Amino acid sequence: MLVFATLVSQIFAKCVDISSTHVCAPYSHLKIDVERLSKIYGVDKELDASSWEELVLRITQGGHDQALMWKNWAQCSGYEGEYIQYYRSYVCMTDIFEFSADCNKDVKAKPLCSSVCEDYGAAVHQMILDEDVCPDDFGSYDKQVYKSVYERRKMVLDAARSCEKLLDLPVFEKAECVYGVESDAKSCGFSGDVKVAEDYCSYYPGNECCRSLGQYSEPTATPTPTETPTTTPTETPTSTPVSEKDAKAIFDPVERVALIWGIGSDAATGDEQQQAPSYIVSNQNTTIVIVATVAGVVLLAIAAFIFERKRRAKNKANAGLKRLKSRNKAPAVAPQEPVNYPPGTKLIVKFAYTQSRADEIDLHPGDVIELLGPLDAQWATFRNLTTNLQGSAPISYAVPITDAQ
Numbered sequence: 502m503l504v505f506a507t508l509v510s511q512i513f514a515k516c517v518d519i520s521s522t523h524v525c526a527p528y529s530h531l532k533i534d535v536e537r538l539s540k541i542y543g544v545d546k547e548l549d550a551s552s553w554e555e556l557v558l559r560i561t562q563g564g565h566d567q568a569l570m571w572k573n574w575a576q577c578s579g580y581e582g583e584y585i586q587y588y589r590s591y592v593c594m595t596d597i598f599e600f601s602a603d604c605n606k607d608v609k610a611k612p613l614c615s616s617v618c619e620d621y622g623a624a625v626h627q628m629i630l631d632e633d634v635c636p637d638d639f640g641s642y643d644k645q646v647y648k649s650v651y652e653r654r655k656m657v658l659d660a661a662r663s664c665e666k667l668l669d670l671p672v673f674e675k676a677e678c679v680y681g682v683e684s685d686a687k688s689c690g691f692s693g694d695v696k697v698a699e700d701y702c703s704y705y706p707g708n709e710c711c712r713s714l715g716q717y718s719e720p721t722a723t724p725t726p727t728e729t730p731t732t733t734p735t736e737t738p739t740s741t742p743v744s745e746k747d748a749k750a751i752f753d754p755v756e757r758v759a760l761i762w763g764i765g766s767d768a769a770t771g772d773e774q775q776q777a778p779s780y781i782v783s784n785q786n787t788t789i790v791i792v793a794t795v796a797g798v799v800l801l802a803i804a805a806f807i808f809e810r811k812r813r814a815k816n817k818a819n820a821g822l823k824r825l826k827s828r829n830k831a832p833a834v835a836p837q838e839p840v841n842y843p844p845g846t847k848l849i850v851k852f853a854y855t856q857s858r859a860d861e862i863d864l865h866p867g868d869v870i871e872l873l874g875p876l877d878a879q880w881a882t883f884r885n886l887t888t889n890l891q892g893s894a895p896i897s898y899a900v901p902i903t904d905a906q
Contacts, residue, residue, distance in 0.1 A: 516604035522554040525593035526683045527611060532604035533596060541600060542859035543892035557596070560859065561589035562692050573857030575657045576650045577628065577635040584697065585628070586690035587621035590681035594667050605672060612673035616709045617681050618664035620690055625661040629654050649879060680710040687714070846872045847886070848899035862892035870899055 515536040520529050535548045542548070542556060560566050568582035590613060597605060629635050635654065680686040684693035689710040691697040702711035842848070847869060854864040864870070868887040875881045876893060884891045 514601070514603040516601070517550055517553075519550045519553070522550050524554045524557045524589070524682070524684070525597060527679060528593060528597050528682070531597050531608055531610065532601060534601040534604050537600050538596060540860070540891070543856075543861060543890070544859065545890065553596075556859065557589070557592055561592050569855070570857045571628075571634075573855055575629065575635065575654055579631075579634040579636060580628065584691050584694070585621070586624040587617050587681050587685055588624075588690075589692050590617055590685045590690070591621050591661075591664050593682050594664065598667055598670055598672065608672055609674050610672055611677055611679045612668050612675070613664070614678035614680050614709065615665065615668065617685075617690070618668065620710075621664055622658075622661040624690075626658060629658065652879070680713055686710070689714070841875065841878075842872050842881075842896070842901065844872055844874050847902050848872065848883075849902050850899045852898045854894055854898050856892070858893075860892055862890045862894055863888070864894055864898050869902070870894075872896075 514534040516532040517535045518532055519525070522529055533548075533550070533553060535553065538553060539547045544552075544556070546552075548556070560570075563584045564582040566582075567585065567588075568580055571577040571580035594613065598610075681690055685691070688694050688698035689701055689708065691701065698711075698714075702708060702714070705711060848871075850864045850866055850868040850870060852864070853866055856863045862883065862885055864885070865887070868885055870883040870885050870887075873882040873884055873891070875896070879895060879897070880893055881896050882891070882893050
């Protein structure tokens, strides 16, 4: 009976083999539910294995498609399409193991290593916290806009965290894990861009994926006092790999200033205590005047950096706001209270909306749309009777035809 139920669910799901594709290897021996994914991505023609692979490649390689998604979906007007680490792995996981779960109930697969989900979630979280990417200043828009933007960004973060929940599925073999799909595994989450991976791993040599590539290793330990130094006083010391703590300083300018001057933002103790640079502490007879001068320079440098960062963030946010205002249309979230309409309700579009994801549709003022079903208090699935396209869009962009008359 169970076998029969499984076969029925797979037939209903319209499962398609993806063994001819490579974008989600090593999961290419599995199947996708093309009927459901076609609806989710909002494509006119039903997907097959080849068109699905092309779609996944396009939306996970950064660039214009991702920039449009973040600018409209998460209200991150400063996002320029940079890589979201392990985004391709996450899309493959959700397409195969979440949206196509009925097609893959009786198979076994290698799960992602937990650090992949951690890195993906951290990348999404950092983007949303970056005021240059996701400014908090939206001008004089209604308070409902601020609330909707907050809810949208929270939804993005919740989706990122769902990666770890997928790893608990019974289809995964627990003996071995993979560092993302093959293109992500060889580039530590950067969609096959090995050059970006090399830059990343040079800063994070202790990263699990970087170590798995065999090109990087943990920083070597500092010799004990009983060991003989390997260099003479006339030799130039060789560089050692950067520790993860120091790598944080390289990526964070405030931490970088602290690292250069050996003061550290967190006081270290025991074996973790960082030695001050030799040109500062080599002469124990350094006078108080020199110490005070160095401290003054450090404070001035930090103050100047903080001031400059705030100035640039404000200018960039203002520039993003000007770009939004320059478009003669409503903000991406119309300032109206959430409303509920029954399925089948016909509405007329009042505000223009640009599709930001494959499962959404464009709306133009005057279009007549039919509500197929709500997704939440803010979003629903519609059929645009004017363009004959189907997909999701904000409910508040349209009003019932009876109200518009």
